[in-house]
Amino acid sequence: MRVERARYAEAALRLGSLRAAAEEVGVSQPTLRQQLELFEEELDTVLLTRSRRGVVGTPAGEELLPWIRQLIAAEDALRDGALGLTGAYQGTVRVGCVPSLASVLLAPVIGRLLSEHPRLRFTVAESTSGAVEDLVADGGLDFGVVTEPSTPPMQRLERRRLFSFPLYACAPSDHPLARRRSLTWSELASWPLVSMRRGTRLWEMLHTHLAEPRVVFEASTAQTLRMMVAHGAGIGVDTLIASGIDDARLVHVPLTGPEPEVEVCLTQRTNSQPSSAALTVRALLLEQAELVYPPRLKERGHGV
Known part of the structure; x- marks a missing residue:
């Protein structure tokens, strides 16, 4: 049983919305829906039903929700215990980025990583959006930050819009x-x-x-x-x-x-479980993205 499916189910049951749940856990709605269906097959139980306002838990879903949360808490405790043995996050995270975004997104994140997780290693590849997405799809990068191309993402990729x-x-x-x-x-x-x-x-x-x-x-x-x-x-x-x-x-x-x-997007592979180190870097990138706004500039004759 894949514990991330339990996380998806918990989010959907708690929020009552597949869209909100997908945004919270960082996957697309189709991916979330597919993983929920597989989780229900594993349990041989229907957990959610659709309503006019979104989704609602079935009686079985509501009854199993505490157990789902215990499963998630157990995995978190296991990860924290393993990290406690080493004292810090370890591993290598590979990030791709278009050059224009490196200064506003990656530079602040790299500074935090060096101070907060000194044993975590990372590599950054700068290239065009298309080249970054190709590397993510092929497994050469854990994820990438790109300017959204006009074409839809390839089948094994998903994009999460960050800002514009x-x-x-x-x-x-x-x-x-x-x-x-x-x-x-x-x-x-x-x-x-x-x-x-x-x-x-x-x-x-x-x-x-x-x-x-x-x-x-x-x-x-x-x-x-x-x-x-x-x-x-x-x-x-x-x-x-x-x-x-x-x-x-x-x-x-x-x-x-x-x-x-x-549009600026985070691109990542679908149906894959990022490492703890990759999740740490991704969380910091998303946090930094919320702080980024277009620079204010002086425009001749008409203010800012």
């Missing part, structure tokens, strides 16, 4: 577009553009909304993109996820219309 960032057109302060309060994709079509490199979500969005964008430079990092814009290479499409250049020569104008924001 608005899109901006980045222009030199003396450029005609810098005086605008907002811009649409089509208004960028006639200008030379600085894009993030092929394979990134921003590259994909730019080429989706403009049939033939006049891209003069593809940058590997947001810092390079902004530097090229500051020197007059073209207009950039930027998110401000990564800061690092506070250049008075630049103005960021909000982009409006289709897809005005970029």
